[in-house]
Amino acid sequence: MREDPQRFLPLSTATLHIVLALAGEDRHGYGIMQEVARQSGAKYKLGPGTLYDNLQKLIEQGIIEERGQKADDDDPRRRYYRLSGLGRGVLTAEIARLEGMIRDARFHLRASKPRRA
Amino acid sequence: MRRRMYAFLMGLHPRGFRERFSGEMLSIFDESPGKIALLADACVSVLRQQALRPGDPAGPPAGPAPDGVPVFYLVDDSLPRKPVLLQGALLSLGVFAGVVFAVNSAGPVRELLIGTRQPLPRAVAVDRNSIIPADPTTKVNVAEPKADPWREFAETYFRIMPVLRALDTDHDYLISRAEIAGAPAALRSLDVDHDGKLSPLECGLFVGQRTEAIGPTELKAMGAGFMYSQPVLSALDADGNGEISAAEMARASASLLTLDVSHDGVLAPAEIAPIDVARRILGR
16 A cells, blocks of 8 residues: 655655755765755754654655665765655655745735835 | 764664664764764764654563463563653652752742751751750759839838838738737837827938928928828828827727728738829839
C-alpha cells in the first residue's frame, strides 16, 4: 500500500532543507550540511545533531533511504543518503503547498496595496 | 581534547542512535571548522535524544529455561525508558529546589515546613550554642513586688500623727476592732498637760519654733483647720470646736466607727487618709 505524501505535510524547515539537498543527488551528512548552507545563503545552518535526528526520522518514515558507501577511497565512516520515491512525492506535494501559499500571499499583497490618488 | 569531549558526548546518546550515526558525526567533527559550535550542538542533541526520543527497545523477555520453567516473570514487559527516567529526575530536582526556596524565604510558609533555619520565637529559645561550655547557673530575674501606695502613705502618716500612733498599738497601720475599743484610753494617754482634753498641738499640729510668736487667736484658727482637715481628728472632734474634749474621748470608739465605710470593723489607711492624699493615690 502506497503512503500518501500529504500525510507528512507540512515539512519542518530542517526537513525541507534536507529533502531539497538530496533532491539533486545523493549526499553524505557533511555534504547535506554544506548544501543546506549554500541553498540558504548561509542563513540556515544545520548542526550534525539536528541533521541526524531528522535523518533518523525520515529514514523510519521511508522518505529517505540509506545507500552506504559510494567510493572505495571515501572516508569509511561516511554513509550516503538519497531521496526515495515517497520522498520525491512528499517534496512535490510540499512544493505545491508552498506555491499555493505564495499565490495567496501575492494575491493578498496586491489587494492590500494602496492605490495612488 | 575537544574531539575527546565530542566522542564522550556521542557516547551519551541512546544506543541505537549512537551505533547508527556517531561515526558519521565524528567524521563531520573532524572535517568541520567551528568545533565549539559542534560541541554545543552535540550537547543539545544528547538532551533531545534522551528526553524526547523513544529509547532503546528492551531486551527480549525472559524465556523459559531449558527445563520449561521460566526463571522469573516480569509484570511489565519493558523496563522504564531513559527519557522517562530523565524527565522524572528533572521534575524531582525542580520540586526539591522549590521546597528549598520555600524553606529559606520569609513568610508564613516557613512556619509550616519542617527544618526551618530560624526557630520560632515561641519555640524553645535558642540564643546560645549548646556545644560551647557555659555556666550552668541560671539567673532568674524576679520582678520586685509592686509597692503599695497606701502602705507608703500609712508609714509616714502614722509617724506624724500622735493620735494614730497611740491608737495603733500593734503598729500594723490598721486600727483594729480591739484598738477602736481601746481608743478612749489611748487618747487619754496623749493628754500631756492633764487638762482632760486634747488640743491640736497634742493631736499633732506642728507650728515649729513659731509657737511663742503665734497669738492665741491665730493658733486657734490653725488648730481648727488642722482638726477639720484630718478625718480621724474631725471624727473625734464631734462638735468641731478644734479640740477633743473628755466626753468626745469617751465616745471615741463610736466616732471612729463612722469612718469605717467598708463596715469591716477595721480602719484601713484608705479610710483615714485626708481627701487630697486619697485623690492623689487613687489617681483621680
